[in-house]
Amino acid sequence: DVKVTQSSRYLVKRTGEKVFLECVQDMDHENMFWYRQDPGLGLRLIYFSYDVKMKEKGDIPEGYSVSREKKERFSLILESASTNQTSMYLCASSTLRGGDTEAFFGQGTRLTVV
Amino acid sequence: QKEVEQNSGPLSVPEGAIASLNCTYSDRGSQSFFWYRQYSGKSPELIMFIYSNGDKEDGRFTAQLNKASQYVSLLIRDSQPSDSATYLCAAEGVSKLTFGTGTRLQVTL
Numbered sequence: 001d002v003k004v005t006q007s008s009r010y011l012v013k014r015t016g017e018k019v020f021l022e023c024v025q026d027m028d029h030e031n032m033f034w035y036r037q038d039p040g041l042g043l044r045l046i047y048f049s050y051d052v053k054m055k056e057k058g059d060i061p062e063g064y065s066v067s068r069e070k071k072e073r074f075s076l077i078l079e080s081a082s083t084n085q086t087s088m089y090l091c092a093s094s095t096l097r098g099g100d101t102e103a104f105f106g107q108g109t110r111l112t113v114v
Numbered sequence: 115q116k117e118v119e120q121n122s123g124p125l126s127v128p129e130g131a132i133a134s135l136n137c138t139y140s141d142r143g144s145q146s147f148f149w150y151r152q153y154s155g156k157s158p159e160l161i162m163f164i165y166s167n168g169d170k171e172d173g174r175f176t177a178q179l180n181k182a183s184q185y186v187s188l189l190i191r192d193s194q195p196s197d198s199a200t201y202l203c204a205a206e207g208v209s210k211l212t213f214g215t216g217t218r219l220q221v222t223l
Binding site: 031033035040041042043044045048056058059090092094102103104105106107108 | 122148156157158159160163202204210211212213214215216
């Protein structure tokens with residue numbers, strides 16, 4: 001059973017704080033992703049990684065960075081949190097299988113920036 | 115133009131009816147397509163995927179793909195109240211998935 005675990009379910013941070021969201025998967029998946037989900041906008045890809053120390057920008061990387069020092073862990077960093085980063089953040093992982101990239105999601109972190 | 119487009123709904127169907135959810139995509143290079151179900155306050159869970167033209171059936175669910183028309187659909191037969199959720203369509207890119215905004219389905223008693 002694939003397990004993707006995010007460190008926090010709910011988080012409240014102040015504007016300007018540096019915020020770390022952690023994600024761990026236990027299935028030895030190569031790919032890991034960070035999405036944010038907002039009403040009416042759906043799931044938008046922030047960053048993804050296809051290998052340790054490798055990262056690629058998604059559709060909305062501005063204001064975020066990521067770190068992947070170990071295969072099982074992918075961290076999302078908000079360098080200086082702003083109110084427009086209040087959102088639901090979802091981590092996902094998947095295997096590399098040619099065109100078949102089934103993704104499994106963590107439970108989500110609802111971040112509120114005040 | 116969004117890469118993956120869905121009607122946001124809500125789509126309301128009576129219990130026992132067939133629910134038809136539709137999705138179009140713009141990237142002709144996409145090879146695989148996925149349907150996820152998301153209950154309110156929960157994370158998405160995969161229902162099924164399809165990568166060949168035609169139909170793919172799994173229980174009450176049937177996915178349909180038409181690459182010429184760049185169109186993917188999900189049919190839910192014998193709809194149940196427990197099927198009430200948001201359904202997300204996703205298209206595979208280079209090692210990543212691009213999602214539509216989702217269609218909210220309501221199955222009424």
